[in-house]
Amino acid sequence: MQSEAPKPTQEQLIEARPYLASIDRTIRDGFPRYELSSFFAIPGALKAFSNDIISYFTGDIGTLDGWVGLDALGFIVAGSLAGITGKSMIPARKGGKLALPPDEILRTGPVNDYLDAYAERAGATKSVKTLEFRRDLIKPGARLIVVDEWIDIGGQMTSVVDLLESHGVVIVGIATLHIDLEQERTPKLWRERKVFAADSSPL
Numbered sequence: 001m002q003s004e005a006p007k008p009t010q011e012q013l014i015e016a017r018p019y020l021a022s023i024d025r026t027i028r029d030g031f032p033r034y035e036l037s038s039f040f041a042i043p044g045a046l047k048a049f050s051n052d053i054i055s056y057f058t059g060d061i062g063t064l065d066g067w068v069g070l071d072a073l074g075f076i077v078a079g080s081l082a083g084i085t086g087k088s089m090i091p092a093r094k095g096g097k098l099a100l101p102p103d104e105i106l107r108t109g110p111v112n113d114y115l116d117a118y119a120e121r122a123g124a125t126k127s128v129k130t131l132e133f134r135r136d137l138i139k140p141g142a143r144l145i146v147v148d149e150w151i152d153i154g155g156q157m158t159s160v161v162d163l164l165e166s167h168g169v170v171i172v173g174i175a176t177l178h179i180d181l182e183q184e185r186t187p188k189l190w191r192e193r194k195v196f197a198a199d200s201s202p203l
Contacts, residue, residue, distance in 0.1 A: 140168025
């Protein structure tokens with residue numbers, strides 16, 4: 001569901017979205033992703049990123065019910081978006097974090113993420129990870145945009161979207177700073193969903 005316009009160059013993207021220049025792109029000890037704390041520390045970066053997301057989904061905001069933020073840094077972005085738009089923010093928590101009995105929780109199945117890929121290369125044990133919601137916050141027919149700060153292999157995003165849709169939620173779109181389209185699952189998200197990725201989406 002993406003525009004047929006060619007992807008802008010990195011220089012064009014940074015000129016149009018200057019906050020992209022504040023991402024620390026240093027690769028440390030082969031760790032397979034960037035460290036993004038510095039992005040959130042730059043005054044105005046989060047607001048500019050949030051405004052670009054809202055602009056991209058401008059035709060959807062009026063009928064939107066809320067933003068879903070993936071644990072952990074997705075919380076920051078979704079919270080910013082909820083504050084600007086006056087919509088709700090629904091957190092997707094890491095498994096075991098909700099202080100609720102099991103029958104009040106909606107939980108994904110086991111989720112693969114970038115740490116699993118890193119562990120496999122390092123010969124370490126993979127973690128078993130899930131994401132979960134308060135069941136009473138997930139309403140059939142609700143129109144939601146799912147937000148994460150970075151989409152690596154796409155495991156978390158795919159699992160959350162599938163879980164929400166299985167409970168009747170309408171996924172309006174996905175928003176992120178970056179989506180790695182070289183991975184197995186991410187091209188399907190890019191083709192079939194309305195995705196705003198700040199370092200890939202057309203200007």
